[in-house]
Amino acid sequence: MAREYAPKQIELAVNTIKTLSIDGVEKANSGHPGTPMGLANISFEIFTRYLRYDPKDPTWIGRDRFVLSAGHASMLIYSMLHLAGYDLALSDLEQFRQWGSKTPGHPEHGHTVGVETTTGPLGQGVGNAAGFALAAKLKAARFGEPFDPIRVFTLCSDGDVMEGVSGEASSLAGHLGLSNLIVVYDDNKITIEGETDLAFSEDVGKRYEAYGWFVQRIDGHDHTQIKNALDRAVAEKDRPSFIVARTHIANGAPNAHDTAESHGSPLGKDEVVATKKNLGWDPAKTFYVPEEVYTLFKERAADNQADKKAWEEKLAAWRKSKPELSAELDRFEAKQVPADIYSQLLAAVPEKDDATRGLSNVLQQVVAEKVPSLIGGSADLAPSTKTLIKKSGSVNTKAFEGRNLHFGIREHGMGAICNALALDGGIIPYGATFLVFSDYMRGSIRLSALCQLQALWIFTHDSVFLGEDGPTHQPVEHYWALRVIPNLAFVRPADAVECAAAWTIALGRHKGPTVFALSRQKVPAIKRDANFDPQNVLKGAYVAQEAAGGTPDLVIIATGSEVQLAVGAKERLEKAGKKVRVVSAPCLEIFATQDEAYRSSVLPKGVRRVSIESGVTGPWAQWVGDDGLSIGIDHFGASAPDKVLAQKFGLTVDAVTDRIQKWL
Incomplete structure (x- = not known):
């Protein structure tokens, strides 16, 4: 049962939240003061009556999640975390937006304790919140x-x-029901450019x-209505x-109230003084927290401790009554993967030629059997991406036990939801679509890399060789558009191995996230040297x-599919008297992390280099050198069967060989 607070206690706490946010932005001379002020009443109610958390154990598995989707209002979450007792001191609030501080301009997971997800690009937090809620449903279906x-509370x-x-x-x-x-929409009717009716008039x-x-409408400053x-x-x-x-931005500021200026600029010295006087605050005090407010939040922490103790007692009884399921939960949360998973996958490699999307799916079934944490789905393209887990059912409103998620035609939403599944713990999520549609979800992919998430992005139809769908569906710039994202591994496999x-x-x-770029068309198994060591493939590039x-x-x-062209060209060039090495480079990012000795053993210095890849060629200069040759496609594709495109775009063994001979 939540405690009841006197109106004066509530007012004091709300004004503390407002003034901490005001002071942080003012000292930094940068930030967004108005939204934290407008949301102070709602935030107080969520943190003191509803949200279950333990500031001393911020990753407690049974906690509720709080997501500030309006990440520009970051001083709000920093003020709340400080008051709630997390490891975020007043001195940290005083360093808002400064180098090395725990209080960056937008909340960052892993950087500030208590921040569940990185919210900066607007809308991502709502998507993450849906993912957190889905994760809880998935776990409840599995573990009871x-x-x-x-629960998940979102502003x-x-x-x-x-x-x-x-x-x-x-x-x-x-x-999915x-x-x-629970999402609270801060309907303050103000954006950076002015009132929202400049561009926005729908009934949200x-x-x-x-x-x-389930939709409700309230006055966001009326505590009875909020509760x-x-x-x-x-x-x-x-x-x-x-x-x-319905709230008012910069609520409590005499002149900045309901103004667009208060959205993204400090109030200014004079308005800060006027606001503090209006709130009954001493204008001379900055970053001031009355002891009564600290006491109020300490009482909430004590109540939460009692709730946590009851939850942990329930969990302990559950573990005792269900030891096998309890052990399964521990393996799940640890995202346990067999140490010999590579050997098991190599043993399951199909011997027939197939598209890498099909070969990958055969291996995905092995992974699914050995790694229960693997859960994911496609943006309505599973029959094409070949990403269904065959021995599992679908997740729907009546059944969350399955492992196949159906995101509908919603790539960006899929990305945001998968990121939260990864953040929640226990789940290794994957999201699948065509490679060209990675553009639709680039914001989510970038955040998965920024947040250091183990998210799998399985993208198929990875080249112009998807054929007749034409240039709208044929990725040419996407390999490098994804490779340039820091902390992302882009893997384009050539065959089943x-x-x-x-x-x-x-x-x-x-x-860190991993992108799979898989072919639509069949590819042959690469004939490798007799002394080939499969472990070298894990190094990102190797001598095939x-x-x-x-x-x-x-x-x-x-x-990828162009390795076969390199193999064919090698055979013909060697008949012409050249000595040619073929290097397959499924993941340049992994290869770049290898030691110099290995990199030089694969790409010896002083030897001329050629790259072959069915995409834009410019960035290949870093690997072949300014005097190297890069064969690819520096234009958009066309609608035709894949074999016709290969002829027209010069991506046949004959064309590649001729190009290299002329260059030599």
């Missing part, structure tokens, strides 16, 4: 009662609900009703909840075929 009570802004990613994720959340998801509440959400709405939202058992809270390596790399990357007759005159580097 201890995970039923986990979002006008900007969040305008961005398409939030609509994609919210539509799916409504379809994620009743443990009605839109969410159409999504299948009643949250009580009803918590009690809702069938639908996610959306609370439209390299698909096994791709899965092994992805399962071993605990602090050594030059005949000694030190090579030429090294041909290729990826």
